[in-house]
Amino acid sequence: MNVQLVVLFTYFVLALFIGFEVISKVPTILHTPLMSGSNAIHGVILVGALLLAASAQAPTEVVLGFVAVVLATTNVVGGFVVTDRMLAMFKGPRSGEEARREE
Amino acid sequence: MTIMTSLVYLLAAILFILGLKFLSSPRSARRGNWIAAVGMILAVGWTVVMLRGSFTLAGIIICLMGIVIGGVIGVIGARLLKMTAVPQMVALFNGAGGGAAALVAMAELLKLTDRHLAFPIGFPSVFAVAIGGISFAGSLIAFAKLQALIPGTPITYPGQQVVNGLLGLVILALAFFLLAMTSPAVGIIGLLALALVLGVTFVLPIGGADTPVVISLLNALTGLAVAASGFALNNFALIMAGTLVGASGTLLTRLMSNALGRSLGKILFGAFGQVRASTGAGAGVDTRPVRSGSADDIGTMLAYARSVIIVPGYGLAVAQGQHALRELADVLGKRGVEVSYAIHPVAGRMPGHMNVLLAEANVPYEQLKEMDEINSQFKQADVALVVGANDVVNPAARNSPGSPIYGMPILNVDQARTAVFLKRSTRPGFAGVENDLLYDPRTIILFGDARESLTRLAIVVKAA
Numbered sequence: 001m002n003v004q005l006v007v008l009f010t011y012f013v014l015a016l017f018i019g020f021e022v023i024s025k026v027p028t029i030l031h032t033p034l035m036s037g038s039n040a041i042h043g044v045i046l047v048g049a050l051l052l053a054a055s056a057q058a059p060t061e062v063v064l065g066f067v068a069v070v071l072a073t074t075n076v077v078g079g080f081v082v083t084d085r086m087l088a089m090f091k092g093p094r095s096g097e098e099a100r101r102e103e
Numbered sequence: 104m105t106i107m108t109s110l111v112y113l114l115a116a117i118l119f120i121l122g123l124k125f126l127s128s129p130r131s132a133r134r135g136n137w138i139a140a141v142g143m144i145l146a147v148g149w150t151v152v153m154l155r156g157s158f159t160l161a162g163i164i165i166c167l168m169g170i171v172i173g174g175v176i177g178v179i180g181a182r183l184l185k186m187t188a189v190p191q192m193v194a195l196f197n198g199a200g201g202g203a204a205a206l207v208a209m210a211e212l213l214k215l216t217d218r219h220l221a222f223p224i225g226f227p228s229v230f231a232v233a234i235g236g237i238s239f240a241g242s243l244i245a246f247a248k249l250q251a252l253i254p255g256t257p258i259t260y261p262g263q264q265v266v267n268g269l270l271g272l273v274i275l276a277l278a279f280f281l282l283a284m285t286s287p288a289v290g291i292i293g294l295l296a297l298a299l300v301l302g303v304t305f306v307l308p309i310g311g312a313d314t315p316v317v318i319s320l321l322n323a324l325t326g327l328a329v330a331a332s333g334f335a336l337n338n339f340a341l342i343m344a345g346t347l348v349g350a351s352g353t354l355l356t357r358l359m360s361n362a363l364g365r366s367l368g369k370i371l372f373g374a375f376g377q378v379r380a381s382t383g384a385g386a387g388v389d390t391r392p393v394r395s396g397s398a399d400d401i402g403t404m405l406a407y408a409r410s411v412i413i414v415p416g417y418g419l420a421v422a423q424g425q426h427a428l429r430e431l432a433d434v435l436g437k438r439g440v441e442v443s444y445a446i447h448p449v450a451g452r453m454p455g456h457m458n459v460l461l462a463e464a465n466v467p468y469e470q471l472k473e474m475d476e477i478n479s480q481f482k483q484a485d486v487a488l489v490v491g492a493n494d495v496v497n498p499a500a501r502n503s504p505g506s507p508i509y510g511m512p513i514l515n516v517d518q519a520r521t522a523v524f525l526k527r528s529t530r531p532g533f534a535g536v537e538n539d540l541l542y543d544p545r546t547i548i549l550f551g552d553a554r555e556s557l558t559r560l561a562i563v564v565k566a567a
Contacts, residue, residue, distance in 0.1 A: 019346060022123045033126065037126045037132075038322060039193055040143070041122070042325050054157055054159070064207075065162070068210070074176045074177045075200035078192065078196040081182060083126075089459050
């Protein structure tokens, strides 16, 4: 055990509590958008994929890095766009029309 | 990590937290999604800036190509899909994240040569490979179920739980063994392969109607896999965001299974599969007579009703009938018929799915009634108009303890004076359970495509 690990573990425990607290009261109609939004947030693995891919040299690293970047970007971009599309429908009729025109 | 990197990641983490907070309230939800997206752009953008000196040529190429390809897939997938297909797209995007987490951790493990790093790096990496792999494969199966590529009904075989349990134990054993090995490449690939198999066998037996809950659980698992990769990479942003999703996703999974009125354990560990046999004994019910009506009869009945409660279900979404439904409700409203919509928590394929679809058709928000609010009003309703719903109005959930859906809260359509079903056939719904209400003498069925039926009904009502 080193200090650094303990620090990381501290972040982890605090984040657990924040995660539980932050969505404790959420109406049923928002379950799906919330799931989709948090799904986009774990796309932050893109940061990890970039760290891996940036310095890739060996063929295995290149392949792993490339696939990881593709998957992670799909997760991030798809996740945020689909959540926004879902939530656009919840607004009043006018903004609903706007959302359709955008498409 | 430099101070600047730490500060940018901290800012990103704050934006993720605020994003989730805003996402859980209807008024601010859309802003919340954007706030989280800004946090993501910050975290990813700064990472690229930070890495600028260390890119290899191959690195630049794969990063650029990867982001372009992933971005195009993401935008096309999210933009072009029909709103009815939202749940399975969420499953796919989630699987992609899980896969990425597994691959990142795998690469990290392959770099490991110094065994002293086994605990701080090896342990979380092994965890991320296993959990990420399960999430990836499980999400693909959930996608296939919702997309009807494989049957939505539970796929079971004898000893399934035992096989899954053993698989889990083998994965655990292999994981610890890996930490002690000096050249773990083969072992790591084996671990990933086993995790993929477990992901498949874990989701296969779960009933179609429960799939959304499982997607939510897999979402939480991906979050934890991302957090574990963060431990391996010593990266604050990954730990923070991954754990946030892991924790909030777990809570959300519980909220969803509560909305279904079923315990998470029952959903996950094949209660569906076990009771299957007992309902199978009652099969052969298909031959019972049903009362079917014409659009003229039913339209007239609706036109002269005092109150009509509409129960929309997934069939409505499949037929893209939400606009036709609103038109029918409008003409009824003009005649002075009191119209409201009863929204079951899991109407559609996911909690809140039906609200999205009806909002898209500009149905007034105040006409949408949640289950607890409207269930007492069915007794006074002249007609309950069930459009493409089945399981959520099946009285077996209340009356027959042997039924796979027993205990699920349902809409009290059976208490309305008349129940009208718009259906293509008397086939059971997503859960694969026969609905006795269809054979009730007070029930009338209008067979056909939901959208066509609704349009015809609107014409009849207008003329009445």
